[in-house]
Amino acid sequence: GAGVSQSPSNKVTEKGKDVELRCDPISGHTALYWYRQSLGQGLEFLIYFQGNSAPDKSGLPSDRFSAERTGGSVSTLTIQRTQQEDSAVYLCASSPSRANEKLFFGSGTQLSVL
Amino acid sequence: AQSVTQLGSHVSVSEGALVLLRCNYSSSVPPYLFWYVQYPNQGLQLLLKYTSAATLVKGINGFEAEFKKSETSFHLTKPSAHMSDAAEYFCAVLYGGATNKLIFGTGTLLAVQP
Numbered sequence: 001g002a003g004v005s006q007s008p009s010n011k012v013t014e015k016g017k018d019v020e021l022r023c024d025p026i027s028g029h030t031a032l033y034w035y036r037q038s039l040g041q042g043l044e045f046l047i048y049f050q051g052n053s054a055p056d057k058s059g060l061p062s063d064r065f066s067a068e069r070t071g072g073s074v075s076t077l078t079i080q081r082t083q084q085e086d087s088a089v090y091l092c093a094s095s096p097s098r099a100n101e102k103l104f105f106g107s108g109t110q111l112s113v114l
Numbered sequence: 115a116q117s118v119t120q121l122g123s124h125v126s127v128s129e130g131a132l133v134l135l136r137c138n139y140s141s142s143v144p145p146y147l148f149w150y151v152q153y154p155n156q157g158l159q160l161l162l163k164y165t166s167a168a169t170l171v172k173g174i175n176g177f178e179a180e181f182k183k184s185e186t187s188f189h190l191t192k193p194s195a196h197m198s199d200a201a202e203y204f205c206a207v208l209y210g211g212a213t214n215k216l217i218f219g220t221g222t223l224l225a226v227q228p
Binding site: 033040041045059091093102103107108 | 219
C-alpha cells in the first residue's frame with residue numbers, strides 16, 4: 001500500500017478480553033515500531049522490530065503485551081486480559097532500514113477498554 | 115537514563131509572532147534528533163531531523179531547529195506563526211546501538227491566536 005495501514009481504526013472491548021492490533025508497514029520497510037499515545041503522555045515506546053526480530057522489547061508495559069512480526073512485513077500487537085489503563089491510541093511506524101531515517105506513521109488504533 | 119524533555123505542554127502565540135518550542139535531551143554522545151508534527155485528525159509526520167551534517171536544520175513549512183551540544187538542546191523555531199501551524203509537536207531522540215530506540219517527548223500543543 002501507499003502508507004502504513006493499521007486495523008482496526010477503533011476497538012472497544014470489555015475489561016479482561018484479549019485484543020489484537022494489526023500493522024501493515026510500507027512495502028520493503030524493514031524497521032517497524034509500536035508506540036502508545038495517551039492523553040498528556042506523549043508517545044510511549046513499546047517495541048521495535050528489525051525484520052522479524054525484536055532487539056528491544058523493553059517498552060512493553062507488562063507480560064500481558066506481546067508482539068510479533070512475520071515475513072518481515074505485517075506485525076500484530078496482542079494485549080491479553082485488557083485493563084482500563086490500556087485504553088490509548090496505539091501507533092505503528094515503519095522506516096526503510098533504521099530509525100535515523102524518516103519514520104512513516106499509521107493513523108493508529110484507538111483502543112477503549114470498558 | 116535516556117530521556118527527552120519538552121518544556122511547556124501548551125504554547126500559545128499570536129499569528130505572525132515567533133514560535134519557540136523547547137526540547138532538551140540526555141545523552142553522552144551526539145544523537146540523532148527529530149521534530150515530528152501531528153496536525154488535528156492526522157498522523158504524525160516528520161518536520162525535520164538532525165544527523166550531524168549541520169547544526170542548524172531547516173524543515174518543512176518554515177520551521178528550523180538548532181542543535182546545541184553544550185546545552186543538550188534542539189529547540190524548534192519559526193519566525194512568524196501562521197494559523198495552520200496549530201498542531202502538536204513532538205521532539206524525538208534516537209539512541210542507537212543494537213536497540214535503535216527512538217524516544218519521543220511528551221509533546222507541545224501549539225495554539226495560534228488570530
